Amino acid sequence: MEVVRDAPIDCPIGVLTGPNFAHEVAKGLPAAAVVASVDADLREMVLARLGTPGFRLYGNDDPIGAQLGGAAKNVIAIAAGAVMGAGLGENARAALVTRGLRELCRLAVALGGRAETVMGLSGLGDLLLTCTGPASRNFSLGYALGQGEGLASILASRSAVTEGVSTAVALVARAGEVELPICRAVAALLAGSKTLDQAIIDLLSRPQRDE
Amino acid sequence: MEVVRDAPIDCPIGVLTGPNFAHEVAKGLPAAAVVASVDADLREMVLARLGTPGFRLYGNDDPIGAQLGGAAKNVIAIAAGAVMGAGLGENARAALVTRGLRELCRLAVALGGRAETVMGLSGLGDLLLTCTGPASRNFSLGYALGQGEGLASILASRSAVTEGVSTAVALVARAGEVELPICRAVAALLAGSKTLDQAIIDLLSRPQRDE
Numbered sequence: 001m002e003v004v005r006d007a008p009i010d011c012p013i014g015v016l017t018g019p020n021f022a023h024e025v026a027k028g029l030p031a032a033a034v035v036a037s038v039d040a041d042l043r044e045m046v047l048a049r050l051g052t053p054g055f056r057l058y059g060n061d062d063p064i065g066a067q068l069g070g071a072a073k074n075v076i077a078i079a080a081g082a083v084m085g086a087g088l089g090e091n092a093r094a095a096l097v098t099r100g101l102r103e104l105c106r107l108a109v110a111l112g113g114r115a116e117t118v119m120g121l122s123g124l125g126d127l128l129l130t131c132t133g134p135a136s137r138n139f140s141l142g143y144a145l146g147q148g149e150g151l152a153s154i155l156a157s158r159s160a161v162t163e164g165v166s167t168a169v170a171l172v173a174r175a176g177e178v179e180l181p182i183c184r185a186v187a188a189l190l191a192g193s194k195t196l197d198q199a200i201i202d203l204l205s206r207p208q209r210d211e
Numbered sequence: 212m213e214v215v216r217d218a219p220i221d222c223p224i225g226v227l228t229g230p231n232f233a234h235e236v237a238k239g240l241p242a243a244a245v246v247a248s249v250d251a252d253l254r255e256m257v258l259a260r261l262g263t264p265g266f267r268l269y270g271n272d273d274p275i276g277a278q279l280g281g282a283a284k285n286v287i288a289i290a291a292g293a294v295m296g297a298g299l300g301e302n303a304r305a306a307l308v309t310r311g312l313r314e315l316c317r318l319a320v321a322l323g324g325r326a327e328t329v330m331g332l333s334g335l336g337d338l339l340l341t342c343t344g345p346a347s348r349n350f351s352l353g354y355a356l357g358q359g360e361g362l363a364s365i366l367a368s369r370s371a372v373t374e375g376v377s378t379a380v381a382l383v384a385r386a387g388e389v390e391l392p393i394c395r396a397v398a399a400l401l402a403g404s405k406t407l408d409q410a411i412i413d414l415l416s417r418p419q420r421d422e
Contacts, residue, residue: 018306019301019302019305019306019309020302021300021301021302024300024301024302024303025302027300029299029300029302029303030299030300030302030303030306030411030415031300031302031303031306032302032306032309032310034422047419051419053415053416054415056306056415056419057419058419058420058421058422059419059420059421059422060421060422061421088240088241089232089235089238089240089241089242090230090232090235090340091230091231091232091235091236091240091241091242091243091340092235092240092241092242093339094230094332094336094337094339094340095229095230095241095242095243095267095332095336097336097339098230098243098331098332098335098336098339099243101330101335102331116422117422119312119330119335120309120313120422121305121306121309121422124309124312124335125305125306125308125309126305128304128305128308128309128339128342128343129301129302129305131339132339132343200241204241204264204265204267205264208258208262208267208268208269208270209269209270210269210270210271210272211245211269211270211271211327211328211331211332
């Protein structure tokens, strides 16, 4: 939306995002998504024109949180893939995704959005799609990293863009002092400044704390 | 904890819960869990004695939310299984689990707990384990329902307890006026008062709303 806002257009803008594999939507299978905008008229108009019983739309006045959830989930998906690729198991993945979402909530609040948005269809919903199956490009990139393959070799073998790689860098650059151990570990892993083993040790040796 | 509190014992009590497949913990793979108690000394003691780098414990002073998350997630897992068994796809499952967690948050608040707890390791973390694979008894029961098998026949074929079946009834009984469309649909499905097709139509034809 920052990019669009800089464009020479003059109309209300918003975000449509959520856990939607396009091929399922095309088949008419049921799905849900978020229409996020500070403009209530725009939200209502999109809900009325695009919403159907099979494509359920929910209004949300927090486009910052909705955008963050949709983008940053790719970073957590890389981490989840790395955990599974390294054979750490499903308990570890569940803990990592849960704690990763907590990081995204903190970041949303720091950037002026709301935690609840990230715990909705954008963010949590997205992660339920992308962190559980190799169908996700970000998850599969993480999986390959977890199995010991190098980033350059993984990227050379695929033509599609793996968004999380650039998102991780952008996200950490915007985060300031926000506590984001998992996102920072992914950025360091992708930058080659930390090995996977070191990243895992660092995450597990953090002090115990309240949830 | 209500049951324990009625027993003739006199000591602080708490809850240890989280997304932990026992066989992975036994192998020494990393996992995380919540120690929930209103007694800060008890929390600290359990964290100090049971926590290790590979078994990360997080303190939480909301045992109501922690108990609800650990129990009620089984009801959402049945719903997620039914969606997959009926062939509705991964978009539908992601939407259902996200909206199902929102229901559990509302219920936690109504019962005196906190939404954030249910969005943590107990609740969300649990759901990440149980809603994605047939390894979960609740998910697989829902899956069989989704494929058209009857509840009596499913229960007759298994010796292990499928907790969500009784939890669904108990949860709705405690819910009062709280808006729980997915949990109530599962209870009605299990009670035979609604068919799967009717439950799906009812959920999809609810009015559009804010997230």
